[in-house]
Amino acid sequence: MKKISCNIIKDMLPLYHDNVCSGETRKMVDEHLKECGSCKKELDRMSLDMNIPKKEFEKNKIDSNVIKSMSKLWKRSKFKSFIKGVIISALSISLIVLGYFGLFHWNITTVPTEMVEIKNVSELKDGKIVYDAELTDGYRLNRLKYDMDKEGNFFITPLRPIIKEESQPPYTLEKGYDFIDIKDQEISRNEEIKKIYYGTPKDNILIWEKGMELPKASEEIENMFNFK
Structure with a gap:
């Protein structure tokens, strides 16, 4: 091959x-x-x-x-x-x-009573109790909380945010008259109110207690709270 x-x-x-x-x-x-x-x-x-x-x-x-x-x-x-x-x-x-x-809107801070002045406590013709409350620290008050314990103690607690706002006219809750309708509160809570305090259970000012004689409210105050 x-x-x-x-x-x-x-x-x-x-x-x-x-x-x-x-x-x-x-x-x-x-x-x-x-x-x-x-x-x-x-x-x-x-x-x-x-x-x-x-x-x-x-x-x-x-x-x-x-x-x-x-x-x-x-x-x-x-x-x-x-x-x-x-x-x-x-x-x-x-x-x-x-x-x-x-900080700015939640009313979670109470006001110490050392910064509160309660005066001119009186009774309206219809039985409501009125009082003049003034906060002396110069800051605005945003809310009043109403609460009651089992012993018949009624508390009006002033509340404001952590960051306080300066009070300016027209004043709301931080300066002026307010009232408590005891009968209405007792009916709604089905409990007898024995004492009324401004503040907290640990820090408060006594406004009224059962059996206390209060002066009759003036005509000016009566007209202020005339809801008719």
Whole structure:
């Protein structure tokens, strides 16, 4: 058989390697490879080159899966961080709003009786008790809370926010006359009122107690509280 040149064999090696050549061609290449070390090395190199991409492919596939997993984890972490940030921001805003209202609008601070002056306690013709209350600290009074304990002690508690506001005319609760309708309070609470205090159970000024004789209110005060 005529010896085939290495150039021809090398051209056939890809087909030989992929096993897509004819039987005669394979036999011819086999015969040549038995005697030609150069072509044998070329075939080995070709096999190696084909194997390396396969390994690289598997490695890249693994790396790709790792990257995808890391990407998913990062996205989840990013989403969790976003949600966490939203919650923290919402809580912070809520605390700021609550703090603002708590400091400036919630009437939660009582006024010490050392800053309160009660005078001109009298009784109207219809039995209501009137009194003149004045806060001497110069700050506004926002609310009066009415409460009663089991012993029949009725408390009128002055309340204001933590951040106080200066009192300015026209005055509301911090300076002027007010009244207590004892009968109406007893009916609504289904309890007998024995004493009336201005302040808290621990810090108060006695306005009236059962059996106390009060002066009759003046015509001016009667007209002030004439609700007819």
